[in-house]
Amino acid sequence: MSSSSSATAAAMPQLTNVLAKSKSPYLLQHKDNPVAWQEFTSETISLAKQLDRPIFLSSGYSACHWCHVLAHESFEDPEVAKIMNEYFVNVKVDREERPDVDRVYMSYLQASSGGGGWPMSIFMTPSLEPFFAGTYFPKNRFISLLVRIQESWEDDREKCEEMGKGVIESLKEMSGGSRVPGTLDQILSTSPALKIHTQLTRLHDPRYGGFAQGGSHSKGPKFPSCSMTLEPLARLATIPLSAEATESGGDQEVREKSREMAIKMIRGIWEGGMRDWVGGGVARYSVDEKWIVPHFEKMLYDQAQLVSCALDFAQICDPTQAQDENDRGKLEADRKVCYDLAADILDYSLRDLRSPEGGFWSAEDADSAPEPGAKKSEGAFYIWDKEEIDEILGEDSKVFNYFFGVKRDGNVDPVHDAHGEMTGKNILYQAKSYIDTAKKFSKAEDEAKRIVKASCEKLKERRDKREKPGLDDKILTAWNGLMLSALAKAAMTLPTTYPVAEQCLAAAEGVADFLKTRVWDEASSTLIRSWREGKGPTGQTDDYAFLIRGLLDLYEATGDERHALWAVELQKRQDDLFWDEQGGGYFASAPDEHVLVRMKDAQDAAEPSAISVSVHNLSRFSLLISNEYDQYEKKAEETYLSIGEELKQMPRAFGYSVAGLMDLEKGYREVIIIGSKSDPTTKQFLALAREKYTPNQIVIQIDPADPPLQLAEKNEVIKSLIEGLSSKDTQTQTQRVSLRVCEGGVCGLPSEDVEGVKALLGLA
Known part of the structure; x- marks a missing residue:
């Protein structure tokens, strides 16, 4: 090496892991990795250009099990880290704090592979143009991939850059969008609501409940997916009956089938292992078709949405509308399971996810150590040895074990335990009915229920001594908006026979007060996206939309105009920051020179899209702020028209927007x-x-x-x-x-x- 090249090399910055300075719980999980992680900042991007290296971007979230697996196998390994540090600028992104960054590259991943998920692994040019994408890679495959990508960059850099530029251009075309010529009536004439009903009927699992690709033959996974399933089903279960309905049965069949599918799913969640029988709350999803084996992370957005949807169906299951005594009994039982689920989740959320200041933390992790000093594993906090149960419960363990299907060698199918972490362990799920359990042990049904409930309380006392899963203690504005809606709705409709009902209104007021004082920047009239030891990144469209909906719900619960007036102010700010003058609808984020494609959040997924929530908000504002009716109505219509073709062709992916259309039509x-x-x-x-x-x-x-x-x-x-x-x-x-x-x-x-x-x- 010549003296000049040695001097150049010496002048090049030596990268180190900088994540210890972050406030994100996910990034802090990687602060001790030997990988020289950087945050997604303008300084990092300038550094990549200076070093003339490709960027490896890894996006995930703190409660993500497979993110932990990838980290343990590869990011904590010095051999892997050496390759990453030598050839790449490595960037960590918390997808919950920077969904604008995550959304661009997830769109590329989904388009190029047909699927997506976290951890997301992206290779891109120093100019942020992606040319290869994936999710989780086992260690050996990841090492091979790193080497191949480096060789491609060295041998055929122009092809990588050309590919990256092409990707960005394609994403810009995909996200461009424009108002569809026509009217809402023309969209409605294509019957998007009935298309959703037809598709959900086809995908419905009549045996275990829920929906998945493959319908009744699906082996999972199954998600709650409130915005894509329960929200439109609630509208379909209450559509007005036409004059012909009494003769043809058409509308009535749609109503009954929609309610039946929704309740089957709610009951599957309530009785399955996805619900935490001991401590309350629900896991993110079930990996199997029976709702037994969950991915154990508990996300705030799931808790909030399931409370809201369960309360909706409790109202829909109205015993006064029963045709006979058998029907009345069924409706009463269905209503009770809906209320039970809502109260169970609220008890958990208020106890374990609410911060002392009144906001709600984001998630509890899937992983924890089964014993002090042991390696963390998925579900360790939640699963049980039969011997431990027998020791805690004594004679009652017989009833308990029968009811929950507890076995000496465990009840987890190895097919759903990829790493063998639950071998010999038991997940609690309702394997037998209370009636069957009572008959088995010659007891009254109420006595069987009492034993199960008391036993769960005893197990909770023991479980509370275990190492708890990690807590993601950042407070996200958008997700707190969802919880604000749930709490306000519970304050209005959850019967006071559930003790938690008395706490909901004060808790809702506490959320609103926290957000107003901590994440609302009065000087600039803008929201901050997250709070953890201070303010995080700037707010995005969903922060505004979800909080507005929560405030409107809180206004209806209290009659206090302060909440409605702040919602009005937020809506005007959302319009200023995110409205698309050319294409209609709302961009997902404000302009950012380092986010190469300004995309829209239109499709519903685990959370409702910002656009779908916004159209509901605009419709409500058109009545509440009637002096500006035309303005709100026009914006709502232009937003619907901006996704008009999608509503016609694939309405299920826009389920909550279709629900809004059904409200308008009614x-x-x-x-x-x-x-x-x-x-x-x-x-x-x-x-x-x-x-x-x-x-x-x-x-x-x-x-x-x-x-x-x-x-x-x-x-x-x-x-x-x-x-x-x-x-x-x-x-x-x-x-x-x-x-x-x-x-x-x-x-x-x-x-x-x-x-x-x-x-x-x-x-x-």
């Missing part, structure tokens, strides 16, 4: 209640307004002693009703409580008695 209505919030009649009218599943409804409260004056400036109906209150009535609160319904821009006459209110609400 027609929105306002329910306005005038009366003191402390008046028992006001509370009774509110309960009646919330009794039936009506997603196409907003409830407005006017307390004569504390009327929503700022909201009145944005809604002429509210303003006129407030002005119509006499000053004497306002001061003495002698105004009689009334309820009226407004539909199609026309408000009906108010009613002041229960029977009249029931008639107005369609409950009579």
Whole structure:
């Protein structure tokens, strides 16, 4: 080597692992790796260009089991790290904090391989153009891949760069989009809702419940997928019956089948191993078709969405609509399992995921050490030896083991245990019914239930002494918006026979207060995406959309106009930052020179898309802020039209947007209640307004002693009703409580008695 080249080499920066400076729990998990990890920053990208090396980008999240496997096998291995450090600039991305970065490269991975997932492994040029993608690679394959990529870069760099540029151009074309010429009626004429029903019917597993590619022959995995399944099914289960329905049975069949499929899935989750029988809450998904073997990570977004959807179906399973006693008994049982699931998840979330400041943490990990000093493994916190159960429960273990299918050699099918980590262990799931268990041991059914419940409590005492799974203690604005909706809905509809119901409204207010004080930047009127030891990255579209929905739900739960007014402010800011003037709809993130494709978040997945939540918000605003009805209605329509072709061709991937179309087709209505919030009649009218599943409804409260004056400036109906209150009535609160319904821009006459209110609400 010449002296000049030696000097050049000496001038090149020596990379070290910088993740110890991060606040992301996922990045901090890799701070001690021998890999010289960098964060996704402009400095890192400049460094890659200076070193003239390709970038290896690894994206994942802290609770991801296979992310841990890849890290243990490869990123913690000095041999692998040496190759990575010598030939690449290695970048770690927390996909929950930077979904804009993750979304671009995940789109490439899905397009190039037909699938995706985390960990995501991307090789790209120093200019951030990807030319190879994958997910998890076993160590030997990963080493071979690193060598091959390096050789390709050295031998045929132009081809790599050309490929990368082509990828980015293709992604730009895919994400460009434009408003579809036409109207919402033309989209509706293609029957996207019935297409979803047809597809879900085909994919439905009638034996175990749930939906997967392959339908009843599927071997898993199965996901809750609320936005793609339960949300549209709830609308389909309550579609208005046409005049012909009584003769043809068509609409009625759709309603009954939709409810049946949804309840089968909810019951599968409730009875399966995906639900944590000992500590509450649900895992991210089940790897098998029976809902028995979960991937054990617990994500906040799953808890929140399942609470909301379970409460919806509790309302839909209305025993008063039963045709006979058998039907009544079935509806009562279905309603109970929905309420039970919602309460179980809320108990867990409020106990284990709520921070002392009021926000909710993101997740609990899948992995933990089975004993002090041992290597972490998936599900170790949750699975049991039969001997341990017998020792804890004594004589009751016989009933317990029979009910849960506990076996001496374990009950986990090796097919679903890739690394043999659960050999000889048991996952708790309902293997037998309570009735069968009671008969087996000559006990009353209630006694069998008591033994199972008491036994789970004893196991929890023992389990709490184990090493807990890792906690992802960052607080994400978007996911807290989802939990805010769940808590507000629970405050309105979960029966007070469940003790957790009494906590929900205060918890919801706590979430809103936390977000307002910690992640809302008053000076710039913008949201921050996450909070952990301070503010994280800037907010994205889903942060705005999900929080707006949560605030609108909280407004309906409280009647406090502050929540609605902040939602209005956030909507205007979302429009300013993310609205696509050319194509309609919302970009997923603000412009960023290092995110080469500004994409849209339109398809629903484990979470609803930002676009699908936004169209619901806009429809609600068009009534609540009626002075700007045209503006909100126009934006909602343009957003639907921006995904018009997708809604026609593959509506299931846009299930929550289709649910919004069903609400629009049914027609929105306002329910306005005038009366003191402390008046028992006001509370009774509110309960009646919330009794039936009506997603196409907003409830407005006017307390004569504390009327929503700022909201009145944005809604002429509210303003006129407030002005119509006499000053004497306002001061003495002698105004009689009334309820009226407004539909199609026309408000009906108010009613002041229960029977009249029931008639107005369609409950009579």
